[in-house]
Amino acid sequence: MATVIELPLDTYKGPVSPDWCPGCGDYGVLRSVQEAAGKLGILPKDLLIVSGIGCSSNLPGFIHAYGVHSLHGRSIPVATGAHLANTDMKTVITGGDGDGYGIGVGHLIHAMRRNLDVTYIVMDNQIYGLTTGQASPTTSKGQVTKSTPAPNGNLETPINPLALAITCGATFVARGFSGEAKLLTDLIAQGMAHKGFSLIDVFSPCVTYNKVNTYSFFKERVYKLEDEGFDPSDFHRSMTKAYEWTERIPLGVIYKTEQPTYEDGEAILKKGALVKQPTKVDKALFDKFVEHMV
């Protein structure tokens, strides 16, 4: 394995400072992404950050790397196309719970079953923040929001992104918390180093619109799986952990397995990154195609 030359944090300092609310969990995620990239020695020019739309999806504008700030819910297919066309870039997808588990969940399921070699970081604040506080796919049942007022509150069962990821074929599934910076950096670095689809769901509290799932809510409940020597390689044990949402909520690697990636199966990519392959037509082959029509 090549020697990794770690890069300092300011390598990835973006052109503009984030416009998130003071105290937003996303600051911590941004910093952890930068630290993780530095830890792995990925040059900014070789890093592609793809996001959708939402507060957290503004992240590519705040980091020194190539970026795509795409449409709401479409970060995954944009990243899929960009990644398949240039597998030499490290592709990281970032976004929020509405973007990834709501409008874009169809793409997420398929990207995971493909085991595409990309990392997906979801800043999960269990609310729509940019649109000022409506219920999201991970909002707790019964919670009152602008779109789920009293007396009903939220009538829908929240999506369990970790269980969804495990069943759909993601090969690295983890949960972080922006209040646990060191662990978060470590999880993102592990996810980026992992070969295959990695999903990192991050509790990233919205200090403005979600007064339920606050920093203190999580601080009182979270514990680290690594402290308990949890082995994330067993599907059934991992599924049990994915459903643990009680007075104790686990952080860390929930599930990890080694499986061939989509890229491994695509013979065309054995010749290297698509963007670097020659575009010139093979005249003999072309003539054969025409001959076949005669």
Added chain:
Amino acid sequence: MQEVTIGIGGAAGDGLDKSGDTLAKICGRLGLHVYAYNSYQSIIRGGHIWLKLRVGAEKVHNHGDQLNALIALNQDTIERHAPEVEAGGVIVFNADKFKCDPSLAKKGVTILPLPIGQITAELVKEHGALIPVMQNTVALGAVFYSCQFGLEKATDVITDTFKHKGQKVVDLNVGLLKCGYEYAASQSKPITKEWSFTYKARPFTTGNEVFALAAYAAGCKFYSAYPMTPASTILHWMCANSQKTGILVKQGEDELAVMNMTIGAGIAGVRAMCATAGGGYALMTEAIGMAGIMEIPMVCVEVQRGGPSTGLPTKTEQADLFQVYGASQGEYPRLIVAPYDMADAYKTIVDAFNYADRYQMPVTVMSDLLLSEHHETVDREAFPAEVKIDRGEIVNSWPEEKGKYKRFAFTESGISPRALPGTANTLYVNPSDDHDEESILISDMFTSPPVRRKIMEKRMRKMENLLKELTPPELEGPKDADVTLVTWGSTYGVVKEAAEQLNAVGVKTNILCIKYIYPFHAKEVNEILSKAKKKISVELNFTSQMARYIRSETGIGMDAHVNRYDGEPYTPAELAQEIKDKLAKKPSTLDVTEADAKEIAYHYLRTHNGEKLRPGKIVQESVNGLGEPTWYIELAERATGKKSGYMKVGLRTGATYTVDREAEPSAKK
């Protein structure tokens, strides 16, 4: 020009596509020109399939007006199409299975029943029992005799088709062909004059295959699609040849994914294409706007089929113009282009990739089911292997001392040289929000109306420059014509011949075919149309979308509109007649014709009675308490021809009023 039109009809699954393909390839190798039109109802086994092959000594641009030889692979085909065969023609079918009532055929038509069991007896002894599709080969042999195509090239094509199955299979099929040929020679006379074959072999292909082949020649490296008729055969070609061409093919989970993946690949820097039908394009529209604001090159082929909604999945139409033009919120630069024939389809795709790259914009190539799926012989020269590939202004390296790279630099041309991800010192974000030169957003944290104005103007400037290099439309035909036919897309093929027919009878006619839709040559079109005497639009849609679009761009309206929206293309004579009627100011009628009434009856009987009944005598009745005149249609048993009730169909509405099947034996019980 010498020509002959052969119709093959049967049920889906009868193998007539293969027979048609064989016939066309043989004609192609003889140096004849072929245009094949497949008006199938279903791609699922069982539905009625009707394939027409028009063969000419010179180029044929549509499926024509005539039917000279009929190969009927089932009884239904005999009943429906035998009456269409022109005098001097021939009707061929398996006499062991089907019958042709002589009253069905026009005077002077040869009915040639093939006693297949008897004439293939020797072959059966040697090779064993025949499978049903082998009747097709015998029938083909008979028609080769009738049409004077000879056996030599036929034997070559059959050999090429079956050689991978071994010599025995080749021998059997060549034998079957000869059986049919020799039997026809012994029982009938040829229906055509002798041809003078040039033996200039031509590819026989479809629009979709041409789109795929052109994409390969143009250096496409990424193709994405979600299965949807009538675009799927592009996906099939791409998949079948992916490892050879090096084009990475990704089937998406939906069209949202397809368009976004294609844009993603475009962002990474490869030439990328996707294709879909109108319904899929509806899902893609938000993303096309994203490619516009991000200035990403990509090509999308939109194949129109009958709409709206699921509409007519296997029928042709040209009713997506406003959808494609109106795609996505906001305003952005893009090219919308509609090729009008096979050779143009090839050139259009090659150009589309170059325009997309040079102007950094999405290109939508509008096809239609007829162009995409019909088969035609095309000169080889129309498909050059080596084409010009111009990737536009790409920044390959950017020394640090050059300072900050601006992805969206405000330039005179509106084109900002593009660095691809992975290049050092040129880092930027591709933003779906509007942005400044350095791609920093200008709507949330930083707002700047003048920057927004300048970036809009920069992007839209590309349209002015692009328009300057697109070839403006020109009039085809006599300059001093009495009538100018305005059309677009594959309808051009039939308009061209209708104009020839009109000119031949003294109605001076010329054609304006619009290829580039957006940007639009408003000035040139205005100049042409303001001088035209009578202007008539011809489109396969209900609302004359191209005519409306031209009026919106030039202020010039048509004198009349000719529209067809039943899923079928025009034939030249039909169209010429409609034009004459319009010129004579004949009041247009939407009434149900006798032929329509028969088809409505067929539809009703098939869906309610299976294949047991068929329509018989049809007469018009006056208003009879139903509020409108009706067509009285006698029903007859297929097997015996016995009268079996009647039905009435409204002359104006087409409503099915009365169906009385008392005489039907099963109903009596």
